[in-house]
Amino acid sequence: MSFEANLRQLRKSRKLTQDQMADLVGLHTASIKTYETGRARPSLETFKKIIVACDITADELLFDKHERAPSPDLKLAFQAVQILLGNHNIKSTGHCSDIKIDNA
Structure with a gap:
């Protein structure tokens, strides 16, 4: 729009x-x-x-x-960070300010 x-x-x-x-x-x-x-x-x-x-x-x-969603590259970066953090759980709605890291 x-x-x-x-x-x-x-x-x-x-x-x-x-x-x-x-x-x-x-x-x-x-x-x-x-x-x-x-x-x-x-x-x-x-x-x-x-x-x-x-x-x-x-x-x-x-x-x-749909234009505000994270790009595929950014999604991959989030996944890579999640893997590097191991047992931490990262939740995001796509906005940087919404990222939550829960210690498991």
Whole structure:
């Protein structure tokens, strides 16, 4: 999906109108409308306002879910680390911040 489709989906998944989304982010409703239709792109500062107000990461708004998954090379690297650690159990959802190492 594109940025505009991701933004629209984010807003709708939170059951917000364009007016409510604009209020949440601190923008004019017209700005949300132009971003969702693709007629304009937000500045970096406005983009940051959107992700902070919605409590999401930038990649969640820019990329599709399948594009955020770890690459095959990264998956292999995780497996190699797991083998090197021996009896430790590594769990991850694909985000570096989600890696958990349990001592067995």
